[in-house]
Amino acid sequence: MTWLWLGTAGACGVGLGLFLGFRGTFFLMRATVWRSSGALAEAHARWLFLLRRELANWLFRRDPDRYHRAYKTALEVTAAIRAATRAEQRCQHAKLAEQYPSYTDFDLIGTRQYVLYADTLGDHSYDEVERHYTDIVRFEALQAVLDENWPTTDAISEKELEHLERYVQQLKDTLFKGRLEAAIREFRAYQRAKSAGLPEHIYETETFTVHHVKHFAEIRYGVHFKDTDEFGLYGFFVTDSGETDSGKIITGFYRSNADFTAEIFLDDALSICGPS
Numbered sequence: 162m163t164w165l166w167l168g169t170a171g172a173c174g175v176g177l178g179l180f181l182g183f184r185g186t187f188f189l190m191r192a193t194v195w196r197s198s199g200a201l202a203e204a205h206a207r208w209l210f211l212l213r214r215e216l217a218n219w220l221f222r223r224d225p226d227r228y229h230r231a232y233k234t235a236l237e238v239t240a241a242i243r244a245a246t247r248a249e250q251r252c253q254h255a256k257l258a259e260q261y262p263s264y265t266d267f268d269l270i271g272t273r274q275y276v277l278y279a280d281t282l283g284d285h286s287y288d289e290v291e292r293h294y295t296d297i298v299r300f301e302a303l304q305a306v307l308d309e310n311w312p313t314t315d316a317i318s319e320k321e322l323e324h325l326e327r328y329v330q331q332l333k334d335t336l337f338k339g340r341l342e343a344a345i346r347e348f349r350a351y352q353r354a355k356s357a358g359l360p361e362h363i364y365e366t367e368t369f370t371v372h373h374v375k376h377f378a379e380i381r382y383g384v385h386f387k388d389t390d391e392f393g394l395y396g397f398f399v400t401d402s403g404e405t406d407s408g409k410i411i412t413g414f415y416r417s418n419a420d421f422t423a424e425i426f427l428d429d430a431l432s433i434c435g436p437s
Contacts, residue, residue, distance in 0.1 A: 383421035
């Protein structure tokens with residue numbers, strides 16, 4: 162291991178001697194910010210981005226609303242760091258350097274390349290993973306203000322928050338549509354097994370109920386999910402235009418309200434969760 166002497170620096174009111182160790186391409190970060198070349202700073206910034214992206218994917222898939230809140234908190238943390246004095250910034254950096262002595266310590270997953278993240282991160286609580294994610298954001302923000310070679314691209318931003326808010330709803334709609342489709346498939350199986358005489362409240366399980374919903378153009382069913390108290394609509398009609406596509410079944414899935422009068426189109430994306 163090659164050691165580099167970089168002088169002394171004050172952090173949190175204490176004079177600290179700074180030694181940096183080279184581990185492959187990753188430096189130890191004892192006590193205060195180290196000055197790096199532009200290329201090396203770019204490489205480390207990219208490494209942290211990849212780690213942060215892995216954690217964000219795990220957090221987002223498990224609770225998109227909570228991740229949205231965590232992202233907003235991280236934005237506030239970043240803004241506070243930029244507004245802090247240089248002494249406060251160095252103090253925060255010193256504390257993080259003690260917690261994460263090298264860049265490799267930011268790798269919370271740290272597993273074989275083919276092992277599912279869920280298997281590794283399953284040993285950590287959501288709080289722990291979220292805290293680690295925020296620590297990476299905090300460190301990136303500190304590097305940006307303390308190292309002139311650090312890339313200027315924001316780790317997170319208001320612009321990305323706008324996209325995130327749309328994407329959160331898209332994921333929720335995708336998952337909700339999957340639940341609607343599963344409920345209708347189960348109900349169809351029930352219909353096939355039942356000879357006749359279905360009442361208005363036509364189907365019920367421990368988690369959802371299915372109701373007839375009147376509509377001028379479609380055959381419609383309303384679904385109420387008891388566990389989340391969500392309401393959805395499923396409708397379909399068969400085309401009869403005399404054209405080549407005559408007889409085609411057109412389906413629709415919507416969010417709704419308790420009396421199934423609202424129609425809110427589901428902005429689903431199969432690429433998020435895969436086909437149902």
